[in-house]
Amino acid sequence: MSTDIDESIDWLGAPLDCGTCIHADLLANDKCQPLRACVFDRYARRIDRFFDWNPELASGYLNHPYFEVRACAAKAADIFLLPALLNDPEEAVRWNAARRLPNRYLLKLRNDPHREVRIRVAQRLDPPDLRPMISDSDYAVRQIVARRIAPDLLLLMVNDPDIEVRRVVARRIPIASLRMIIHDPEGGVRVEAAQRLEPQGLVELVKDEDWRIRYEVASRAPLEIIARLLQDEDPIVRETAEKRLSPNKGDGAATGATTRER
Known part of the structure; x- marks a missing residue:
């Protein structure tokens, strides 16, 4: 059963007219479809499907004013055009570009203003590259860092303000360093440490x-x-x-x- 919304409007709210569309030839060849696959529709699922059906057109839409179009196009566009999108004002565009690029491009996004981007970056970066994220402002980012960073670097996280981050630290920190945690103010953290002592x-x-x-x-x-x-x-x-x-x-x-x- 389809979950698509039964309306055909563009990102500005205007009705779509396939008769005046620059991609009318695609409609004739079943390469797009109203209410299902359309690059000018406001709904991301339909935009995404359009580029699934027509990936060769994606590179031409990386500068489209509607961020959903740019984000969906980034999934299929020429990879050599993607670095410029790391400066896009929308986090979905930045991430869809970054996820296809080599990890060295992710380094730039360690300080991305959006937490979801930083969470995904922390999940993908090699552990040695996570050190600058130890002091990230978001607890969810720091939890991922604590799970993936080298155990010796967890010494820098024993005083993290978040309880769950410190619990992860207590589970992974070298046993020789556990005494730094056994007097933590939270019992749950001390339990994790005590079980390893x-x-x-x-x-x-x-x-x-x-x-x-x-x-x-x-x-x-x-x-x-x-x-x-x-x-x-x-x-x-x-x-x-x-x-x-x-x-x-x-x-x-x-x-x-x-x-x-x-």
Whole structure:
């Protein structure tokens, strides 16, 4: 079932007239179609379809005043004409040009004013080229950077203002650098770090205010500090500590731990 809108108007709102169109010959040869494939229609889907059917015409429309025409034309135009579109005022045009160009052209768009362009750039650039985006103003861009950049460079992101960015950092930062994160103000970030720490590194988290972190301590820390958790306010933490100190008491802690979201 077609989802096309049942009207045929141009980008300025005027009715379209195939009889006066410069591409009337295409209509006669089934290379365009009213309400389906038309470069002068206001709807992007129809413009896109026109260039799918007539890619050889795309290069001639890169300067069209309607940005949807330029954006759709960029998908099929001569690749040597695309660098000029990186300065286009519309983000859709810039991105459709950039996605077809070698990655070196993406470097220019690392500071693009539109977040969606920068998000896509961060997804495509080689990790070494992401360093300037560590301090991007948008958290979604920084999350992608944190997932893809070299782990050693994550040291520059441990104080990121966004919790989810710091969670990604905690999952990927070298283990030797985890101590930079274990006192993060957000429990969710500290949990990510605690789960990767070596047992000895858990010792200083024995009094953490988050029960999930104390549970991690009770589960894996050296036995000599587990006794400090036998009076813990959280029953799961207490039971886990008791089981580790008296392993023959059964598996109640393991059962209890599965009943609470961590």
